[in-house]
Amino acid sequence: MVEKSIHEINRRIKDGSVNVVTAEEMVGIVAELGADGAAKEVDVVTTGTFGAMCSSGVWVNLGHSEPPIKMQKVWFNDVEAYTGLAAVDAYIGVTQLSETRGMEYGGAHVIEDLLRGKSVDVHATAYGTDCYPRKQLDTTITLDDINQAVMMNPRNCYQKYNVATNSSNRTLHTYMGALLPDYGNATYSAAGVLSPLSNDPNYETIGTGTRIFLGGAQGYITGAGTQHDPTNKFGTIMVQGDLKKMNPDYVRAATFPGYGTSLYLGIGIPIPIINERVALATAVSDADISTNILDYATASRARPKLGQVTYEQLKSGTIDINGREVTTSSMSSFKVARKIAGELKDWIKRGEFIVSLPVDRLSTQGVFKPMLQTQETPLVGDIMSGNVVTIKQDASVYEAAKKIIESAFNHLPVVSNNNSLAGIVTSWDISKAVADDKFDLVEDIMTKDTVKAISSETIDVAAYRLDQNNVSAMPVVDKNDQVIGIITSDDISKLLARRC
Amino acid sequence: MKIRINVAPDIVVTPIIAEVILETRTLLNISQAHIDSTKGEIIADVPIDEFDKIKSALTSRGAKITIMDKPISRDEDECVECGACVSVCPVKVFTFGEDWSVNLDEGNCIQCGTCIEMCPHGALTLEQ
Numbered sequence A: 001m002v003e004k005s006i007h008e009i010n011r012r013i014k015d016g017s018v019n020v021v022t023a024e025e026m027v028g029i030v031a032e033l034g035a036d037g038a039a040k041e042v043d044v045v046t047t048g049t050f051g052a053m054c055s056s057g058v059w060v061n062l063g064h065s066e067p068p069i070k071m072q073k074v075w076f077n078d079v080e081a082y083t084g085l086a087a088v089d090a091y092i093g094v095t096q097l098s099e100t101r102g103m104e105y106g107g108a109h110v111i112e113d114l115l116r117g118k119s120v121d122v123h124a125t126a127y128g129t130d131c132y133p134r135k136q137l138d139t140t141i142t143l144d145d146i147n148q149a150v151m152m153n154p155r156n157c158y159q160k161y162n163v164a165t166n167s168s169n170r171t172l173h174t175y176m177g178a179l180l181p182d183y184g185n186a187t188y189s190a191a192g193v194l195s196p197l198s199n200d201p202n203y204e205t206i207g208t209g210t211r212i213f214l215g216g217a218q219g220y221i222t223g224a225g226t227q228h229d230p231t232n233k234f235g236t237i238m239v240q241g242d243l244k245k246m247n248p249d250y251v252r253a254a255t256f257p258g259y260g261t262s263l264y265l266g267i268g269i270p271i272p273i274i275n276e277r278v279a280l281a282t283a284v285s286d287a288d289i290s291t292n293i294l295d296y297a298t299a300s301r302a303r304p305k306l307g308q309v310t311y312e313q314l315k316s317g318t319i320d321i322n323g324r325e326v327t328t329s330s331m332s333s334f335k336v337a338r339k340i341a342g343e344l345k346d347w348i349k350r351g352e353f354i355v356s357l358p359v360d361r362l363s364t365q366g367v368f369k370p371m372l373q374t375q376e377t378p379l380v381g382d383i384m385s386g387n388v389v390t391i392k393q394d395a396s397v398y399e400a401a402k403k404i405i406e407s408a409f410n411h412l413p414v415v416s417n418n419n420s421l422a423g424i425v426t427s428w429d430i431s432k433a434v435a436d437d438k439f440d441l442v443e444d445i446m447t448k449d450t451v452k453a454i455s456s457e458t459i460d461v462a463a464y465r466l467d468q469n470n471v472s473a474m475p476v477v478d479k480n481d482q483v484i485g486i487i488t489s490d491d492i493s494k495l496l497a498r499r500c
Numbered sequence B: 001m002k003i004r005i006n007v008a009p010d011i012v013v014t015p016i017i018a019e020v021i022l023e024t025r026t027l028l029n030i031s032q033a034h035i036d037s038t039k040g041e042i043i044a045d046v047p048i049d050e051f052d053k054i055k056s057a058l059t060s061r062g063a064k065i066t067i068m069d070k071p072i073s074r075d076e077d078e079c080v081e082c083g084a085c086v087s088v089c090p091v092k093v094f095t096f097g098e099d100w101s102v103n104l105d106e107g108n109c110i111q112c113g114t115c116i117e118m119c120p121h122g123a124l125t126l127e128q
Helices: A006-015 A023-041 A107-115 A276-281 A311-315 A334-349 A397-407 A427-435 A459-469 A489-499 B016-024 B048-059 B114-118
Strands: A020-022 A044-046 A049-052 A057-061 A073-076 A079-081 A089-093 A102-106 A120-125 A136-141 A148-156 A163-165 A172-174 A177-179 A186-188 A211-214 A217-224 A237-242 A251-256 A260-268 A270-272 A290-295 A305-310 A318-321 A324-330 A411-415 A421-426 A473-477 A483-488 B002-007 B029-035 B040-045 B064-067 B094-096 B102-104
Touching: A020 A023, A020 A334, A023 A044, A023 A276, A023 A334, A044 A334, A049 A334, A057 A107, A073 A089, A079 A089, A079 A107, A089 A107, A102 A107, A102 A251, A107 A120, A107 A251, A107 A260, A148 A260, A163 A177, A177 A186, A177 B114, A186 A311, A211 A237, A211 A270, A211 A334, A260 A334, A290 A311, A305 A311, A305 A318, A311 A324, A397 A411, A397 A427, A411 A473, A411 A483, A421 A427, A421 A473, A459 A473, A459 A489, A483 A489, B002 B048, B016 B048, B048 B064
Parallel strands: A020 A044, A102 A260, A163 A290, A186 A324
Antiparallel strands: A044 A270, A049 A260, A057 A089, A057 A148, A073 A079, A073 A120, A120 A136, A148 A237, A163 A186, A172 A177, A211 A217, A211 A260, A217 A237, A251 A260, A290 A305, A318 A324, A411 A421, A473 A483, B002 B040, B002 B064, B029 B040, B094 B102
């Protein structure tokens, strides 16, 4: 068994004899020399990733104003930052949206603007105390003017990520980009062969205290990230680095239209090859890393799994989802990930970056638990009207009008001969038919592409769908598309009124 | 060259494209067509020297022709070459190169704008 100490590796970094390769290059080296040969030959393997990392942000300390203020609330270019700390500390989170510009500008943009040397407007309010009498503050600052700007990200660098696709009939706007209807595309993230945590899945060298490439500067891992889920190979890390030393090429604000803002951040982690086991792990290829395809059309934390694919398949440009060929898009940049692994390699070769072993290991067991909810969420089935009145699609408009008057429902689900949902007709449709002097069958005037619900959905999901589709009622169907009820925006309003 | 043919609702049912092809005896390659009861919009490729002939044949039948000479453009400073655009483009304007650069083939662009809504970095725009 080949064993190398971290001191031996760092000595080679200092005297310039170190052999550094990227995780992509290591695949072939291990294939050629075997794990023991590669462990003797290679001292450090570099990894890299560049993608959206929403759980990121920067701590800033503005220095004291005259007279001093204990900021109770603060905004940077109209983006609110967290101030539940001492007087002039604040945390700018990347997904916080501008109160004036909405999704086009958020905390990530404030961070990128600061890093690019742009000036940022600060507005703060306070309640005033004997020691901090000031109640309001307006100033304009740049990165150079503030004491500290420390990037501290609770969760970055997912080991791998799910593939997103969409079975529904409308485009979904998600943090995985636009998902086209009817499996129109599939999006993925993470760097596969270059993914830092996938190259050290037992977390032997990646742990608390490990020195890393963070946004183009040297940073550190401060521990396991939130939602660290090693049992399912969805490990994450918490990181820290000095924004003032970072490079804007690797710290890029983003907006996912319809979702919000995020930060594309570059992270590279060097893996010192301390033994054969570590060497073998860094030989992981795209074909060895598999991930789940999830259907984002289901608005639930338990999204249906449609299959499994490898990063090799994802990078080929198309994947197979239940017999369909679906085009893939990467949401993270492999080109930049490669650049990061290469840049980190150069730093180490030039003796500018000393590798480290963790002072504490990340846990290798444990899962990400769902939320404990102590208040029951009402379901569609709990508040829908079960005594729904339906009409056959070959009934006349006159019959529909009569049913609406008799039942006092404004919406009649239209059913086919086998009683499955065929459409919906409203009192407005009937008025329009009358106005147009068009007394045809119900099927000629009904809306065919019906927005519907199922009884096991939560009210929140149903309310969101009503709003998105701009309708005021939805038929509730069972798994055979048979109408079992109707839910209206009135039902939901009444429920909310009862709660208050 | 690419052209957009807009057809008013009252002539949607008339087979004007077929008539124009027969009359001009010129191939007109339709790459996209959206036709419903309110409007018709067709994106087509026509040979450049046949354009005038096709244009007069179409306009005489009530269609409106727009030359599509302003394809999607990319702000290279904003683009991080993630490839988000690759899967949403219906005509494969964006492809990955050998080195994972995102290549842009403007010639294929039908100016549908779908990629603009996909790009996380606001790097893509269509000039109106």
